[in-house]
Amino acid sequence: MISSVLSQHMTRSYTRRKLTYRAMYALLALASLIAIIPLLSIFGYVLTRSLPGLNLAFFTHLPQPIGETNGGMANSILGTLSLILIASMIGVPWGVGVGLFLSEYPPGKLSSVVRFSADLLTSVPSIIIGLFIYTLVVIPMRRFSLLAGGIALGIIMIPTVARSTEELLKRVPMHVREAGLALGLPRWKVILRIVLLGHSRAIATGIILAIARVSGETAPLLFTSFNNQFWQRGIDQPASSLPVQIYTYAISPYEDWHQQAWAGALILVLLVFFMNLVTRYILSPRGSRK
């Protein structure tokens, strides 16, 4: 008796559950589709606006005075790559080091202070970091420089790299470390050669995402590396970069410059896309690549 009532009830509720499941699935799928519309339309719009301005000169020539043709952003492309290099030289070892400290050493007062500061630093607007480097590097050196810009971007990278490294290493089971210790290896070797190297792909993913993030930063560069219309003459000289050059051209009144700004925007977007693709495919672990 009871069992038949129960089974009737189950059948009814099963049908309802299936319906709810389908409805929810459709709703969420729709929401997800809508969420990628901005991405697609940004890319499509940038592409259509920039194509007319793209030619070889864009990649090989310096910016030209208004009225002259054949201007390019070669120096800005190179400048952005140099900034990324300097930023990574600062942000990667420093960030990974902080991540190691947070995950591999016994938790204490210091580590909670460091973790809290890292989270705080992540949420500090990047323009503030630029101001900070302005007072710390630009004023004493008495000029804007590639170095100052690189340092600003490097500092922005530190907390992101640190936290992603920490989160990753925390997921490595304790017994893997113990297996290393049990082989008679000192702790630092276990950490560097087994734990860190063993997960270098995943850590690199976090690093590349951090790099991709900073490569589009504009605000902190405005008063650190500033801008420059010529080839870079030294690390202590003002440097051009794609974001700042795009900004400069975009707010100018000249149609020709607007065209170039769009082309620069496309290169910047492609650079970030490319870095994301690299993390996804080239760095995916052997065997698990789909």
Add this chain to the structure above:
Amino acid sequence: MNPNSILEVKDLHAWFGSIEVVKGISMVALEHTVTAMIGPSGCGKSTFIRCLNRLHEESPGARATGQVLLENRDIYEKKVDPVSIRRRVGMVFQKPNPFPSMSIFDNVVAGLRLAGVRRSSTLKEIVEHSLQAAALWDEVKDKLHALGTSLSGGQQQRLCIARALAVEPKVLLMDEPTSALDPISTGKIEELLTELRKKVTVIIVTHNMQQAARISDQTAFFLSGELIEFGETSQVFTAPKKEQTERYITGRFG
């Protein structure tokens, strides 16, 4: 002192914070023997064997006192470097734990390579030798460069045994090495233990009473951090001296 004693434990105590989980253990293991440690979960077997290679102290808040004589030298003496002890006392864990992103080959030689051994002919020789000792060679000899983690659970565990053997320890500690494995893999590991004992002295924690009876020379029965009974395996299983031992091995415990 017995001339063949390789490991002698005297009044060993171990704590996690203020909680004492190993309460004054003394026992001796002779060379080329297998000693089984049995006892209910949480009675301190793992903690005890982790004291034998000084791994216990790596846990936060953990400490130990007492003496552990390895070839007649106390490994808890002040001057002794725990790292050097772990090279002579290897360990295999409950969960197979090959090193991530390392090939089978690299896993086996990890201990040597990271200690500075570089000669590739030496390493190759040791890989073959260790994998053979762990009864894994035939199964993997054609894919030494596949990831260690790509093997089956039972193979992974034998890889871990090979990795531990590659640094030529005197003593091999095994903490429930088969409890995560299927019966066939378990059988393979039990089988290889009878070969292993010719090279190393084995101390194995096991939950499986039949396993202890099959593979060990002596058996130690632990209860709440104390060593209740320690003797020849055949004696412990057929004529236990303590009532608690008898109740445990006949399954009438608690």
